[in-house]
Amino acid sequence: MRQSKLFTKTTKNLSKDEKSVNSRLLIKAGFFDKLMAGAYSYLPLGFLVFKKIENIIREEMNGVSAQEILLPSMNPRKLWETTNRWRYKEIFKLKNRKGQDFALGWTHEEVVTPLVKKHVHSYKDLPVAVYQIQNKFRDELRTKSGLLRGVEFMMKDLYSFHKDEKDLNKYYEKVKKAYFRIFKRCGIEKETFLTLASGGTFSKYSHEFQTLTFYGEDLIYVCPKCKIAINKEIIEKQKYRCPECNSKKLEIKKTVEVGNIFKLKDRFSQAFDFNFRDKDGKEKKVLMGCYGIGLGRLLGTVVEVCHDDKGIIWPKEISPFPIHLIALGETKKVKEKAEKIYKDLQKAKIEALYDDREDKSIGAKFTDSDLIGIPVRIVVSEKTLKNNSFEVKKRNEKKIKLMKLTSLEKYVKKYIK
Amino acid sequence: MRQSKLFTKTTKNLSKDEKSVNSRLLIKAGFFDKLMAGAYSYLPLGFLVFKKIENIIREEMNGVSAQEILLPSMNPRKLWETTNRWRYKEIFKLKNRKGQDFALGWTHEEVVTPLVKKHVHSYKDLPVAVYQIQNKFRDELRTKSGLLRGVEFMMKDLYSFHKDEKDLNKYYEKVKKAYFRIFKRCGIEKETFLTLASGGTFSKYSHEFQTLTFYGEDLIYVCPKCKIAINKEIIEKQKYRCPECNSKKLEIKKTVEVGNIFKLKDRFSQAFDFNFRDKDGKEKKVLMGCYGIGLGRLLGTVVEVCHDDKGIIWPKEISPFPIHLIALGETKKVKEKAEKIYKDLQKAKIEALYDDREDKSIGAKFTDSDLIGIPVRIVVSEKTLKNNSFEVKKRNEKKIKLMKLTSLEKYVKKYIK
Known part of the structure; x- marks a missing residue:
């Protein structure tokens, strides 16, 4: 592309409100424009980087046999009441002219579970994995971190459906590996830690992918002996001891969460009464996993990791x-x-x-x-x-x-x- | 792809609410799922068709030197007040927890005009053309036409910025040709008419691209002598006479509008005070054009045109x-x-x-x-x-x-x- 034809220009004038390294560099260099707190416009150079990251994620998701779909952002209220999540304050809500209520999706279990239910009846139809890459909405109070935390942001969300825990666990491990391939291709593999996080009431742990950055909002605790990382919530429960070796010698590091994976088990198949007929003829609940990566956040994190005082240093595979x-x-x-x-x-x-x-x-x-x-x-x-x-x-x-x-x-x- | 692995299945059971040919065939064949009135989920086969159409549109937009961007769907109220369009009933509105008001974009002049203004100061910076492919929102009362009319739908919206009318007109003609290439590649060229439509208070005419279909919601009037098509609004003003030859012998046809192009002139550069310094040293208002294609609507229209009693007949270039x-x-x-x-x-x-x-x-x-x-x-x-x-x-x-x-x-x- 001819730079003389690129409609954006680099700029030195930046609002003082713009505090984060990622948004300061990305706006100065003409990759993004700030529309309002927590919402950025992708300009041509930023869009090219986004497409490269999207392509990497798409390849890796197809590589774990996930099928790409696209669900509406607007969801009817009823679905969110079914799972008892309509009450969540983070959900943006709106009404149409007829007075009907809608949520703007910040995650899509409420839509994807009844959808897959329509097509899955027998153990022969399982496993199923579907994903989408889409803008999400979240009524976020903290919006000072540039692309790391927004009211509107691009997400890849993958959902998997299984006949038993063994199959869910196997797929979960497969996705874990795919995630590390994604972070490697995006140039932040060395800085990214698989981190133990709360599994809710369903699993002992879920996992976060936490990337070391100088201004990270999150804290993780690394046990140098066991080579494991633990997030704040878990380590508090553990009274600041390694859950493996019980040591108190933990290193504290500032990080950004670039992805998370979670065994939902039957949390949503219970809510939507999603059963399948197993080989033994019995009706059983489908088990689910969910797996997220924020694409804008990942892009912003790469900039937090890969820059110097002169500007951004793009990793090869995602450079515009x-x-x-x-x-x-x-x-x-x-x-x-x-x-x-x-x-x-x-x-x-x-x-x-x-x-x-x-x-x-x-x-x-x-x-x-x-x-x-x-x-x-x-x-x-x-x-x-x-x-x-x-x-x-x-x-x-x-x-x-x-x-x-x-x-x-x-x-x-x-x-x- | 192995059909045994495709998670969707064809179905014969269809809700009686589903009246349109496009949605009946697309749901039966497993391309789409209906989430609610006016909102459909793209399933793997439907997503593949969408991607092919998206790719054609992207190639043709890049071919007219337009640069791809991506703007937030959520827009602050202030921008829509600046253009006096906040009052529009079709706009979905919502509030965040702090009580601030937002519009969900159904078109993006309000965001793109001040954005391009930041980068354009001189005649040397013009022309500029930017486009995006994105889900749009519209509080639509009529939602019975399947993919042809939704509350959430995929759009390509292109905006062009020019130093004078001559340059705007030249670009407008270029886009017209690109649109016909798009409709040709999507297999509906023969059925698609360039149709005279109202130009608002700024131009004599704008142009719609209207495609003949058996169950079309729109009507166009074709003068067989002059080979021109006129939309309903214009022909009523013309008292049902051809604006070229004054003949009353017009053929009435049912159609779907698959695209429209519009000379906005200075409607939005006035509102946002978007000037540039011309070669003669004078400050002048930038002139704009806007050009839309609904991707879901185009996909649905192809199905309305290309099917028989057994099912869909995909044109080669957009078949999954x-x-x-x-x-x-x-x-x-x-x-x-x-x-x-x-x-x-x-x-x-x-x-x-x-x-x-x-x-x-x-x-x-x-x-x-x-x-x-x-x-x-x-x-x-x-x-x-x-x-x-x-x-x-x-x-x-x-x-x-x-x-x-x-x-x-x-x-x-x-x-x-």
Whole structure:
């Protein structure tokens, strides 16, 4: 994409209200715009990152045989009364002109359970796993964390349905692994801890995926001996001792919760009377699991983890573009060469952000490039062309390399792999 | 995809409330589920069709240099008061716990205009075109038309910003052409008429794209001489005469509106005081256009147009799968051969719906296949295998052809192109 055509611009002027690292950087760099507290607009660069994350999640969900669906955000009140959750203060409620009541979904057990019930009657129809990627709504009082906590946010929610606990447990472990693949591909695997959390009245534990960040809102407690992490709620119950070895030597760390997985067991199949006929001819309750990842929150967390004082440093697989091509200087020679490189990359199906802006100084182009944070920067200038070369610099390294123009496509292709 | 793994099933039991052709067929065939009046859940097959339509629209929007963004559905009241539209009865309104008021967007001029204003200051920054694909909300009283009219529905909304009328007009014509490409790729080009509609107080006309269907809710008036279509509102003003030739010999046709394009001119740049500095140094108001397509409505309209008494007949480019592979009979030989074909297709990156269900009769499999409506059906049975052959039948033809198994992949690849 030509940067001269990108309608957004980087900005230095930021509201003082904008306190979080993620939203400050993402707004400055032109990835997002703030509409109001807790609600952000995805601009072209932010939308590209979102699509990359969405694609990773979609691939990994399809990889655990989950089928993609899309449920309405507006839900009739009756469904939420059936599960006794209509009373929840976090749910946005509204009325239509006829006076009927609706909830705006912040999770979708109330819709997905009766839906799957219509199609599942026998043990032969199980297991079933369905997911969706969708905007959710939540009447959130704390909205100071940028993309980490909003009144409207993108979620992937997966629901699984099983004939017995063994099958539920097996699938739960499968999803756990898929989640770590997602966080690895998004570049935050090393910082992300599987963390014991409350399982409600149904399981001993559920699991949160907690990512270490300097300004994290959550606290986790890590036992260095057992290599397990425990969330605040559980550790308080445990009187600040490791549930495995009983040690009190725990490390406290600030984190952001990027995902959670939960065995719902028959909590919702009870409410909706969702039975199946088992092999032995008996009617039994279906068992369920649910598994969430907030996509906007994940994107924001990546920025909290991957940045420096100059700007964002995108992990390769979710960068809006793999390459930032910059033409420096206004001479005809530079312009022609940069255009040719850009077109050659397009032909080779390699998307690059191409800084072809004519009214920007060298300093402004480099400052913008560091702020936007594409992992590889390729510069063509009078100076490099004298040697038939281009300059290449990785966003997370200081070293600048001069390479022959003839090797450019090969270098880029190797890097992208 | 293996049909045995698809969690949805076809059904014959349909609520009598379900009156429209599109929703009756789409629910029977397992593409959609009705959550409540005016709100449908996309099931795996329906979601696949949706994604194909979305992809076509995305390609055509990118083709007219529009940049994709995503705006929050929840909008603060103040924006809608600025344009004097907060009073509209069709807008769903809600409050948060702090008592603040919000609208659920049914269109997004109120959000996109101040957003683009932040980035556009000079004639050099224009034109700009941005679009999004998103669920919209509308407090709709008539909800009997299935996917054609809902309280929650998927929309593509494009907004363009220009320095003068000439540039707006040029872009408007470009989008008109892109819309016809979209309707062509979705298989309803022949039935779709560009129709003169009211331009509000700003333009003489806007344009609707109206598709002929047997049960259409709208009426259009076609002048066979001038080959133009006029909507009801305009033709009443014209006293039922063609605005070109003044003839009263007009054909009346039932239609569904699948898209509309509108020159907003300075309606919203006035409201938000959105100026730019022109080449002559003067401050001028930005001119806008807006362009909508309802994706769910388009999907429903395709079904209204493309079906017979047995089920849906998907146009090639938006079918959930290009091929329906059916294994008939339980013998080992049939099973092995069908499995091999399915895997060979997968290797060749050709997605097929593979009816590998073992508990279904030949009749049930054919009935389901006709109902689901994939354009090409490939059958492997004891009988065909005796001749090392497969049977191929197109959904919209009666003829059944027997072809050699060795030519299967070649046949499919040629068909897909």
